[in-house]
Amino acid sequence: MAGLASGDQGPWLTPYDLDEVRRKVPMVYVEALPLRLGHDGELEAVGMLLTATEHGGLQRSFVSGRVLFHETLREALTRHLVKDLGAMAFPRLPASLQPFTVAQYFPTPGPGFHDPRQHSVALVYAVPIDGEPTPQDDALDFSWFTPADAMDPLLLEEMVDGHAQLLTHLLATVGRLG
Amino acid sequence: MAGLASGDQGPWLTPYDLDEVRRKVPMVYVEALPLRLGHDGELEAVGMLLTATEHGGLQRSFVSGRVLFHETLREALTRHLVKDLGAMAFPRLPASLQPFTVAQYFPTPGPGFHDPRQHSVALVYAVPIDGEPTPQDDALDFSWFTPADAMDPLLLEEMVDGHAQLLTHLLATVGRLG
Amino acid sequence: MAGLASGDQGPWLTPYDLDEVRRKVPMVYVEALPLRLGHDGELEAVGMLLTATEHGGLQRSFVSGRVLFHETLREALTRHLVKDLGAMAFPRLPASLQPFTVAQYFPTPGPGFHDPRQHSVALVYAVPIDGEPTPQDDALDFSWFTPADAMDPLLLEEMVDGHAQLLTHLLATVGRLG
Amino acid sequence: MAGLASGDQGPWLTPYDLDEVRRKVPMVYVEALPLRLGHDGELEAVGMLLTATEHGGLQRSFVSGRVLFHETLREALTRHLVKDLGAMAFPRLPASLQPFTVAQYFPTPGPGFHDPRQHSVALVYAVPIDGEPTPQDDALDFSWFTPADAMDPLLLEEMVDGHAQLLTHLLATVGRLG
Numbered sequence: 001m002a003g004l005a006s007g008d009q010g011p012w013l014t015p016y017d018l019d020e021v022r023r024k025v026p027m028v029y030v031e032a033l034p035l036r037l038g039h040d041g042e043l044e045a046v047g048m049l050l051t052a053t054e055h056g057g058l059q060r061s062f063v064s065g066r067v068l069f070h071e072t073l074r075e076a077l078t079r080h081l082v083k084d085l086g087a088m089a090f091p092r093l094p095a096s097l098q099p100f101t102v103a104q105y106f107p108t109p110g111p112g113f114h115d116p117r118q119h120s121v122a123l124v125y126a127v128p129i130d131g132e133p134t135p136q137d138d139a140l141d142f143s144w145f146t147p148a149d150a151m152d153p154l155l156l157e158e159m160v161d162g163h164a165q166l167l168t169h170l171l172a173t174v175g176r177l178g
Numbered sequence: 179m180a181g182l183a184s185g186d187q188g189p190w191l192t193p194y195d196l197d198e199v200r201r202k203v204p205m206v207y208v209e210a211l212p213l214r215l216g217h218d219g220e221l222e223a224v225g226m227l228l229t230a231t232e233h234g235g236l237q238r239s240f241v242s243g244r245v246l247f248h249e250t251l252r253e254a255l256t257r258h259l260v261k262d263l264g265a266m267a268f269p270r271l272p273a274s275l276q277p278f279t280v281a282q283y284f285p286t287p288g289p290g291f292h293d294p295r296q297h298s299v300a301l302v303y304a305v306p307i308d309g310e311p312t313p314q315d316d317a318l319d320f321s322w323f324t325p326a327d328a329m330d331p332l333l334l335e336e337m338v339d340g341h342a343q344l345l346t347h348l349l350a351t352v353g354r355l356g
Numbered sequence: 357m358a359g360l361a362s363g364d365q366g367p368w369l370t371p372y373d374l375d376e377v378r379r380k381v382p383m384v385y386v387e388a389l390p391l392r393l394g395h396d397g398e399l400e401a402v403g404m405l406l407t408a409t410e411h412g413g414l415q416r417s418f419v420s421g422r423v424l425f426h427e428t429l430r431e432a433l434t435r436h437l438v439k440d441l442g443a444m445a446f447p448r449l450p451a452s453l454q455p456f457t458v459a460q461y462f463p464t465p466g467p468g469f470h471d472p473r474q475h476s477v478a479l480v481y482a483v484p485i486d487g488e489p490t491p492q493d494d495a496l497d498f499s500w501f502t503p504a505d506a507m508d509p510l511l512l513e514e515m516v517d518g519h520a521q522l523l524t525h526l527l528a529t530v531g532r533l534g
Numbered sequence: 535m536a537g538l539a540s541g542d543q544g545p546w547l548t549p550y551d552l553d554e555v556r557r558k559v560p561m562v563y564v565e566a567l568p569l570r571l572g573h574d575g576e577l578e579a580v581g582m583l584l585t586a587t588e589h590g591g592l593q594r595s596f597v598s599g600r601v602l603f604h605e606t607l608r609e610a611l612t613r614h615l616v617k618d619l620g621a622m623a624f625p626r627l628p629a630s631l632q633p634f635t636v637a638q639y640f641p642t643p644g645p646g647f648h649d650p651r652q653h654s655v656a657l658v659y660a661v662p663i664d665g666e667p668t669p670q671d672d673a674l675d676f677s678w679f680t681p682a683d684a685m686d687p688l689l690l691e692e693m694v695d696g697h698a699q700l701l702t703h704l705l706a707t708v709g710r711l712g
Contacts, residue, residue, distance in 0.1 A: 095708050098280065102301060351703065382602075
């Protein structure tokens, strides 16, 4: 954290305050697409979390989370990667913070992706993973998918809104689409 | 605006509310570096605003402003470019929203740039300008600087924190540094 | 041309010499994806050339051509855009020469795209077009396709090897895929 | 190598042929900037080779080399990294082949950088190094420089033409310039 006597990384807002703020300004998010790369850098697999929705359904997603007040983007990325993938995932953060892409989520229909909770602007990074991710907290599973398997229409349908498009964009960028 | 009966683009927060929110979450900003390009795309000049500080000093800056709740990044970029450069500037927004770079501003000393008002995360775009910018609102002047002139140490000192680094980054990217 | 008494832009190699060189080293190419952008930068259409193959078939392609000895990338891009789209196309070359992507073409099966003529490495740029392209030389037609129309499987099949993938990559980058 | 019974990676051209080709077409090069990154991705040091010039002087440079006929960019990058830094350097090739920047070298004065041997177009990549580079072949030394040390004017003067600019561009991109 920049210029703070750093304590625990717990919430800086009460749930009530966070709800209030979420109705007033867009929230800053970071998202990370976990990659398994071969020794020559070729993409071997993309990793996704499986979680239960509040309605009892299942959904796939990449790592995603809010940037806290006073927190740098690197700190936020590291915190969410550890929180979601565990301490043995060994993610490789990039030297440059230029994101792979920017995703916009809105609580109402229209342009951009949909997130009923809030309007958020997410900086999206592709993050090679050297270690062994283990699902944490509420996640039921973490699985790797080859580029071919990742484009399975059934899998794409399970993904939270926007993440199927991020996956497609990633595969197009590394020349592994279709 | 996404999914809203669009009204005027006035403040969505009272000044009091905005102050409150600014102490709780990072704010989403867009910043635009106005470029004058030659017919072959070569950078001819970079544009900067001159404004008065509240303490009576002068400072140079690029176009910069907050993204409103429900506003897309394109809408925010367009709104701030018109607000700062006038309706005859004819900016060229990029086809892709991947920013040139990301700038982080913190209200406390430490990593990142300094902004006493708030913690913000700014998506920075290089935006070619086809028309004639005219300074609006509080701006005293808008001027174009050739790459050589822009690196004048006196000019760099006049710039708001972070913008001299954005300028250097821009010139390095287009091969016009030093 | 860098440091040359610039004459016409004619071939610097006899056809015989060019054939010889093509069997020995990879050739440097530039490729340009013509874009029609809305006033806010949104992609409205992608442009493609229609040409006849030597076997009497038809194929779609983007602008593509060799970089000559002593020629800068900007000169090569400009030359090929004028040669293929005419003098009234008014292409917008980017301020930075960082390509959108790099495409590799090989004369033999394997990784990369296929080009029976040669091994080439192409720097690919997305180039907004302000004017009116008119097909030149051997081209039979130049047409604009909306993002939705551009993904027509019949159209993708008509494209020269590699260009359907470049198109998909472009649409993914600007959030207009699927 | 694509579609070839791969043999040794020796020259595919006799020195005489290579000289001939170098006077006729631009050559495709790859260049790699070796990076030492911290656990959070922050740039700690940049690596440079020290070699003797044919006139008995000394010069600093990054990894740089020609792409051979039938060779992919990944193969060329890997080959030159091993050739210059040894087998224990463990470079991390990127998932995407989009270069950090493109450098143009011309044998004559004018725009671009100078290389008396040839006209070349170099795809430049920033490559994190996990292992221990050891100088090979003609290199006298390989050293790491912190961002601050790397900007020493005496060091910049020792660098081959173009590489000081690549270094400056890199440091600007990761926010470590000045």
